[in-house]
Amino acid sequence: FTYEVAPVFTLMEKYVVNKMLGLAGLSSGDGIFCPGGSISNMYGLNLARCKRFPEFKMDGMTSLPPLRILASEQAHFSIKKGAAFLGFGTKSVVPVKCDVRGRMLTSELEKNIQMIKSKGEEPVCVVATSGTTVLGAFDPLCEIADICDEHKLWMHVDSAWGGAVLLSKKHRELMSGIERADSLTWNPHKMMGALNQCSVFLTRHKDMLTKSHSTGAEYLFQPDKCYDVTFDTGDKSVQCGRKVDVLKLWVMWKSKGDKQLEKAVDNALDCAKYLANRMADTEGFRLLLQPEFTNICFWYIPPSMRNEKEDEGWKTRLSKTNRLKEKRV
Ligand SMILES: *Cc1c(COP(=O)(O)O)cnc(C)c1O
Numbered sequence: 001f002t003y004e005v006a007p008v009f010t011l012m013e014k015y016v017v018n019k020m021l022g023l024a025g026l027s028s029g030d031g032i033f034c035p036g037g038s039i040s041n042m043y044g045l046n047l048a049r050c051k052r053f054p055e056f057k058m059d060g061m062t063s064l065p066p067l068r069i070l071a072s073e074q075a076h077f078s079i080k081k082g083a084a085f086l087g088f089g090t091k092s093v094v095p096v097k098c099d100v101r102g103r104m105l106t107s108e109l110e111k112n113i114q115m116i117k118s119k120g121e122e123p124v125c126v127v128a129t130s131g132t133t134v135l136g137a138f139d140p141l142c143e144i145a146d147i148c149d150e151h152k153l154w155m156h157v158d159s160a161w162g163g164a165v166l167l168s169k170k171h172r173e174l175m176s177g178i179e180r181a182d183s184l185t186w187n188p189h190k191m192m193g194a195l196n197q198c199s200v201f202l203t204r205h206k207d208m209l210t211k212s213h214s215t216g217a218e219y220l221f222q223p224d225k226c227y228d229v230t231f232d233t234g235d236k237s238v239q240c241g242r243k244v245d246v247l248k249l250w251v252m253w254k255s256k257g258d259k260q261l262e263k264a265v266d267n268a269l270d271c272a273k274y275l276a277n278r279m280a281d282t283e284g285f286r287l288l289l290q291p292e293f294t295n296i297c298f299w300y301i302p303p304s305m306r307n308e309k310e311d312e313g314w315k316t317r318l319s320k321t322n323r324l325k326e327k328r329v
Contacts, residue, residue: 007231013246014233016253020186021202023166025179030209031202032237033245037160038078040185040201041127043238045069045082047183047203048125048154050212057212061087068116071127072096072104074137076158079127094123101289102137104128106144113151125154130175130184131162136295138162141177148182157184160199162293164191167258168265174292191268191294192261194249209236268294 017031034040049056053064067088071079073095080090094116097108109126116123126148128139141157148155157178163186165171166178178184183203188194203209214235225232234240253261272294279285279298284306288297302321308314 007227009244009246010231010233012250016246016250017200017202019253020166020200021204024175024181024184024186024202026202026204028206029202029204030206030236031200032209032233033242034199034201035239035243035245036197037076037158037185037187037190037199038081040160040187040199041076041078041156041158042082042086043201043209044127044154044156044158044183044185044203045079045086045088045125046238047205047208047212048156049086049088051154051182051205051208052122052124054211064122066121067092068121068123069093069125069127070096070109070112070116070123070153072098072102072129072132072139074098074102074104074132074135075127075129076133076160079158098137101292102132102135104139104144106140106147109144109147113147113153123151123153125156128155128157128181129162130157130159130165130178131293132295133161134295135289135297136162136291136293138174138292141175141180143177145177145180149180154182155180157181160185160187161190163187164265165293167192167261168269169262170266171269188249191265192249192252193264194252197243198245198249212236213238272296 013033021029021031032043034043049067055063069079069083069088069092071093080093083093084090094112096112097105099105113123126144128141128144130138130141145155147153159175159178162174163184165174182205183201185199185201187199189196189198216235234242272291275296276287276291279287279296284301284303286299286301288299299318300322301318305314305318305321
């Protein structure tokens with residue numbers, strides 16, 4: 001596209017970012033489209049570090065004490081990947097224990113923070129997950145926000161998967177407390193149905209994307225252009241060229257409207273509930289958890305194993321059976 005058209009996409013990006021900030025209960029802030037949720041999560045980790053240690057941008061890691069990131073043991077693997085890529089190191093990610101449904105235990109979070117501090121290390125960021133990848137669990141955001149306030153920690157919410165509930169009046173309470181987050185990841189290419197890739201990173205801090213990433217390349221971001229240079233949002237990205245990922249989301253949102261998107265989310269959760277109920281009363285299927293979201297975790301128990309003692313040996317055999325193509329009876 002030409003430079004005359006570029007501002008149109010920036011305008012779309014601003015519009016959609018503001019809309020999504022509003023849905024997350026944030027009255028202002030900033031955001032950027034990223035090539036996937038893993039990268040959005042990296043933005044969260046980097047901003048947390050830059051906020052706490054502004055000198056990091058120039059001086060790098062050698063200027064800092066050992067940093068720690070707290071994330072639940074069910075958190076997405078991109079947190080570890082991000083920690084490796086950004087120079088924190090995978091060991092800096094401290095796993096926090098979860099309850100049986102996969103939600104972060106805040107008493108454990110508190111314990112872990114104390115433990116980190118007692119070793120002279122610096123906790124910088126807590127990553128909460130809204131909609132874990134395997135169990136579909138939503139971490140208790142309000143309680144986590146209280147702990148982050150108390151210890152002055154950045155709270156990043158990985159709602160790559162679960163963010164869609166913010167579109168639903170009925171289900172948005174799963175993420176109550178999101179309005180207290182410092183940043184969040186939301187992938188419209190998941191439940192909202194946008195085409196891959198479409199991921200948004202949002203933050204309540206208006207200036208942090210720019211502060212953390214800008215280098216002010218003079219050949220690109222000259223102040224004397226023929227259009228309003230506040231449209232030059234490129235400097236807050238860690239990329240140079242970017243795909244116009246906002247376009248497909250903007251077009252989809254315009255054509256479906258808030259109502260259709262809300263209906264799709266409500267319908268997905270209704271279908272999940274229906275499937276869970278069917279599974280609970282269908283012979284040979286064992287529902288393992290009442291679902292919080294659309295992830296249904298179950299075992300299929302073949303007829304030959306149905307009335308046997310369910311000891312460890314049985315479980316080992318079952319886990320092999322589920323991998324085999326079974327003749328259904
Ligand atoms: C899918 C997912 C991601 C990663 O998103 P990509 O767009 O695949 O990089 C991160 N976190 C959670 C919770 C996810 O479900």
